[in-house]
Amino acid sequence: MRCDYCHKRAGFIRKTCATCARVVAIIERAAGHVGWTELVDLFATEGLTRIDVDRVLDAEIAGAPTMRDHLTSEMANALMRNLGMPGRQSPEDVRRVRHAAAAGGEGTWRAGEKPPETP
DSSP states (O other), X not given: OBOTTTOSBOOSSOSSOHHHHHHHHHHHHHBTTBOHHHHHHHHHHTTOOHXXXXXXXXXXXXXXXXXXXXXXXXXXXXXXHHTTSOOOOOHHHHHHHHHHHHXXXXXXXXXXXXXXXXX
């Protein structure tokens, strides 16, 4: 089988190669419990490169939100809660915003531009 994240050979039954499995394990174990600097240090300690980590964080599997979308929604919700507001951003919301921004879609404009007027 091929790895779900990097599409390299994963093994006969496995869906994830060893490198990508290490990245996923670190994220599942530490994300939300340590700061971003500590998370990067954990990746470095395991000998993982930025390319290895980005490949897993940005992989869209079956059209589902990426791991980066999940981490971003957790971070946004934690920030909102710490500011006394309800945190309601889902990974799907982050995915929708990311896709809209990449396509230059509705609700996006560049710095220095006037926001589009709504009818």
